[in-house]
Amino acid sequence: MFALDQVAVAYGDVPALAPTLLDIGAGETLVLLGPSGSGKSTLLRTLAGLTPFTGSLRFEGQPVTDWRAVRQRLGYIIQDGGLFPHLTARGNVTLMAQELDWPAERIAARVDELATLVALDAAQLDRYPGELSGGQRQRVAMMRALMLDPAVLLFDEPLSALDPITRVRLAEELRAIFARLGKTVVIVTHSLGEARFFGGTAVLMREGRIVQQGPIADLAEHPADRFVTEFLAAEDAL
Numbered sequence: 001m002f003a004l005d006q007v008a009v010a011y012g013d014v015p016a017l018a019p020t021l022l023d024i025g026a027g028e029t030l031v032l033l034g035p036s037g038s039g040k041s042t043l044l045r046t047l048a049g050l051t052p053f054t055g056s057l058r059f060e061g062q063p064v065t066d067w068r069a070v071r072q073r074l075g076y077i078i079q080d081g082g083l084f085p086h087l088t089a090r091g092n093v094t095l096m097a098q099e100l101d102w103p104a105e106r107i108a109a110r111v112d113e114l115a116t117l118v119a120l121d122a123a124q125l126d127r128y129p130g131e132l133s134g135g136q137r138q139r140v141a142m143m144r145a146l147m148l149d150p151a152v153l154l155f156d157e158p159l160s161a162l163d164p165i166t167r168v169r170l171a172e173e174l175r176a177i178f179a180r181l182g183k184t185v186v187i188v189t190h191s192l193g194e195a196r197f198f199g200g201t202a203v204l205m206r207e208g209r210i211v212q213q214g215p216i217a218d219l220a221e222h223p224a225d226r227f228v229t230e231f232l233a234a235e236d237a238l
């Protein structure tokens with residue numbers, strides 16, 4: 001789905017992502033792990049076309065020339081949902097479809113379908129983001145990201161702002177949604193527990209570099225170096 005070759009990002013003089021080689025297969029779930037500042041969000045933002053980079057990035061086998069077209073195939077979800085506060089939940093969810101001139105009936109049918117998928121009701125969709133709980137906002141953000149039926153879902157710490165019960169409940173729903181929809185999913189998280197929960201391939205980063213990539217169990221069973229072991233021990237200590 002994505003093929004990165006020597007992709008690098010710098011903010012001014014500060015390198016945030018060292019030249020990186022990474023392939024993300026269609027239908028794969030990839031979990032980006034690593035300490036604060038290791039470049040996880042930068043890598044995710046690069047996949048979303050939100051950060052200038054050097055090197056070669058291919059999407060579905062083609063070098064990306066038109067990010068606007070690619071972005072319509074991506075759903076991008078950030079920590080607090082990133083909803084527009086002046087639009088209702090429904091307004092947020094339907095914004096892109098309206099811009100693309102979808103007929104009203106098609107929009108209404110898609111909203112109904114997605115509301116069922118994420119377990120929100122019509123009354124909640126008529127509220128503004130400030131009138132919803134954090135968990136409900138994340139569900140709305142999920143609906144917005146899924147509205148155009150994207151091939152790829154990109155999540156930046158989607159659960160970290162939630163209380164433990166909501167977090168587990170939403171994580172279970174997300175995992176069921178991933179399994180059902182068969183999308184390519186990339187999730188940034190600090191949490192090894194979350195990474196284990198979602199499964200798939202782990203990419204562990206440190207100081208803008210990929211330290212280890214492979215099945216999550218391999219991090220513990222075949223650590224690439226001492227840092228991997230230290231990272232796991234620190235995560236398991238809390």
Ligand SMILES: Nc1ncnc2c1ncn2[C@@H]1O[C@H](COP(=O)(O)OP(=O)(O)OP(=O)(O)O)[C@@H](O)[C@H]1O
Nearest residue numbers: 011014015016034035036037038039040041042043
């Ligand atoms: N807009 C920016 N301008 C300058 N430097 C930035 C910017 N965004 C990130 N950085 C720097 O780039 C590096 C990587 O940041 P990034 O946000 O990708 O890390 P992260 O692993 O996602 O961290 P966290 O887990 O804390 O969110 C950090 O050193 C950070 O300070």
